[in-house]
Amino acid sequence: MAGSGRAEPRVRAALLVLALGALVGGALLGGGLGLAGCGPPGGEVLDVILVSLDTTRPDHLSGLGASRNTTPTLARLASEGAVFDSMRSAAPWTLPSHVSLFTGLPPAVHDVVIDFQSLDRSRRTLGEIFGDAGFRTMGVFSAPYVHGHYGFARGMDFYERATLDPMIFDLPRSQMKAQIGQTERRSHTEVTSRLVVDRALNLRDHVARERNLMFLHFFDPHYDYKAPPAYLRRFADPAYAGPVTGDNVSDPAIVHAGMPAADLAQLQALYDAELAWVDDNLKRLVEAIEASGRARQTVLVITSDHGEEFLEHGHYGHRSTLHDEELRVPCIVWAPGRVKPGTVVKDEVANYDVLPTLMDYAGIAPEPSVYGRSLRPLIEGGSLPPRPSMAALSFFSHEPAGYYVQHDSMVFQGLKLIRRIHVAWSPKDERNLSGRPDPASEQIEVYDLAADPRELHDLAAENDPRVPGLRRAFDEECRRQAGALAAYQRRGSDSSGDTGLTLQESMQAVGYLAAGRARDAKEKPAATGETPAPAEPVPDPGPTGPR
Ligand SMILES: [Zn+2]
Secondary structure (H helix, E strand, O other): OOOOOOOHHHHHHHHHHHHHHHHHHHHHHOOOOOOOOOOOOOOOOOEEEEEEEOOOOHHHOOOOOOOOOOOHHHHHHHHHOEEEOOEEOOOOOHHHHHHHHHHOOOHHHHOOOOOOOOOOOOOOOHHHHHHHOOOEEEEEEOOHHHOHHHOOOOOOOEEEEOOOOOOHHHOOHHHHHHHOOOOOOHHHHOOOHHHHHHHHHHHHHHOOOOOEEEEEEEOOOOOOOOOOHHHHHHHOOOOOOOOOOOOOOOOOOOOOOOOOHHHHHHHHHHHHHHHHHHHHHHHHHHHHHHHOOOHHHEEEEEEEOOOOEEOOOOOEEOOOOOOHHHHEEOEEEEOOOOOOOOEEEOOOEEHHHHHHHHHHHHOOOOOOOOOOOOOHHHHOOOOOOOOOEEEEEEEEEEEOEEEEEEEEEEEEOOEEEEEEEEEEOOHHHOOOOOOOEEEEEEEEEEEEOOOOOOOOOOOHHHOOOOHHHHHHHHHHHHHHHHHHHHHHHHOOOOOOOOOOOOHHHHHHHOOOOOOOOHHHHHHOOOOEOOOOOOOOOEEOOOOOOOO
16 A cells, blocks of 8 residues: 655555556557556555444445445445455364465365464465565454464564554463453454554554555454444334344344244344445545555455354354355455456355465465465456365264364365264363264265355255265365465474363453353253354353353
């Protein structure tokens, strides 16, 4: 992003680049928007910006399927850029999904699948890759699962927290355990989007260089839903008199399967208000990019880490299933002069393809260890061979003890396969995840996403002839990922980011289990929020809601 004011030489240089770019684009190429694939009229990409909107499902966004005018800025960016219509996250919760965004690896390869893990140093990150390529690297985040503790700050020149209060991982390790339970709620209740943009613009104005990589994480769409009241008034029924408020959306006594339709509508109005609030702050960011004069040297990608379930499969929140209401994410690529306006890509892609796509636009050579692939050919009207889009999720079971449930999904050529399998595990040695799967426990579901986008009709249960071929493709992809994981393991590991916290402590530390409440979990009637949720098995530590 461009500097301004005090960084005059850089601005002059940028203007020169802009002028030259306009000259080249205008005189030699016929210039202007709509020439994607004919060479960038703006010259090389100087600013790469990756925006993660936490918990944002595409069908609630204007221009991407919403019936309400929730996000006019995103609608505008989508109309001026490219939209991926079928991108899925690699995980339905914040930590492993963001690790996929940062590494270009699916969870089975980056191996951050549960709360107490952090990214091994053998995996290179967004910050390291762009930093090594000469970019100034900057990040702003607003939730504990995106804290630098997990590895996200690696290679970042600046990685700033956009919350007023410190997080547990800001404390010295010696104090972490004692402080668990003291700080966890704030990240959910604080309203941070304005601060995210403020910090981003501050970094731009004071430390940006000629070429810059910026990561921005907006947490407000994640519960609690506490957008400023003016935003709620735009979406909520003024006559609503039920119990749902922004503060209690994760209370399973209020939000549950079978809740009254008016309550569910209020819940979604609260969520849409958050999206509108975030969109207005994104507008400030886009206006700053345009005012800098560097829009045509910018590639801006806006995506999410996962969706949000509103009881489509019986749950509220996320980290519950691998169904599309939790897995599908928006992806908008806005790069004036490089991306043809109104481009819509229907191909099935994964969020671990985002990093190699950014690298491609930045002119950074592909790295063999990055599992995803650049989507730029699709944006530019070309094609890529179909490739599975994979996702994963694990639940832990204390009752009955002795296993965790590994969920894996694959979307490939219009079909979706979900496998659940039990893996040996001991609560007494809960940090040991190296147990063997039990083949007898395996369950497979298959859905035709075109005919059955809500994933209600299981083709595996009726021996559909498409199932065996899909299963073979799934096994082949699992073997491929296992090989990629083994290659990393052969290089050795460095888990210096490990805090030594247990699973329960780790979840408490980031606000997903109330301290001292984990043993009560199995007594709760329903699951909400970013906790292990579904009916089988009974998870413990489990669904106490997000606090
Ligand atoms: Zn998230």
